[in-house]
Amino acid sequence: MAAFRDMEEVSQGLLSLLGTNRAEVQQRRLLRRHEQMVERLLETQDGAEQRLREIVAMEKEVAQNLLDAKEQAHQGGAKLQQLEAELQKAGEEDTHLKDSLLQLTQELDELKEIEADLERKEREVEEDTTVTIPSAVYVAQLYHRISKIEWDYDCEPRMIKGIHHGPSIAQPLHLDSTQLSKKFISDYLWSLVDTKW
CATH class of the missing domain: 4.10.860 (DNA Excision Repair, Uvrb; Chain A)
Incomplete structure (x- = not known):
């Protein structure tokens, strides 16, 4: 002026x-x-023009820095939300795992109690059977001597398999309990026992 x-x-x-x-x-x-x-x-x-250009350049730089800072803040907010969601999910999974572990621990304790009870009952049964009942091995040996049948214990549950060692030759046994009556099977097996003493 x-x-x-x-x-x-x-x-x-x-x-x-x-x-x-x-x-x-x-x-x-x-x-x-x-x-x-x-x-x-x-x-x-x-x-004045040079200073104006410098001021405009500085304003642009400040505006760009502000935009970059806003973008970083936005990305940081999104990352924070993602981390919070992952943390919440991990907390829920941790709670679920703790509940499952507690339930499994309870089930394990129950199984231990059942096992101890079974062992106690087995001891009681063994004590009772040793006095009054012959051993299962003795019964199996006696049955084998009388019937001369060697059983196949690895066959399917509904099949009766084995080898009968008869007086002259051994012959295989193969009976299907779903197709034959119990009476027929019993009669057939008794018919294999040698009546000549």
Whole structure:
């Protein structure tokens, strides 16, 4: 603003000099001063434009930094939500696993109690059977001597398989209990026993 006032004063001074017949020296001095003011004005304008460009560049950089910061904050928020969801899911799974472990521990304790009870009952049965009942091995040996049948215990549950060692030759047994009655099977097996003593 001051530069424009100075220019106005110089212009008025030039006009007044032209109107009066003053010396040429003063006119040159005023013209020089006018040129200096114009140069100063141009320099000031160039400096202002440079500063304006710098300010615009800084504003752009600040705006870009702000946008980047907002994007990072948004990504960080999304990542945080994802981590919170994963943490909640892991907590639920941990609770579920703890419940399952507690249930399995209870079941294991129950099985141990059942096993101890079975062992106690087996001991009681063994004590009772040793006194009054012959051993199962003795009964099996006695049955084998009488019937002369060697049983196949690895066959299917509903099949009766084995080898009968008869008086002359051994013959295989293969009976299907789903197709034959219990009476027929019993009669057939008794018919294999040698009645000659």
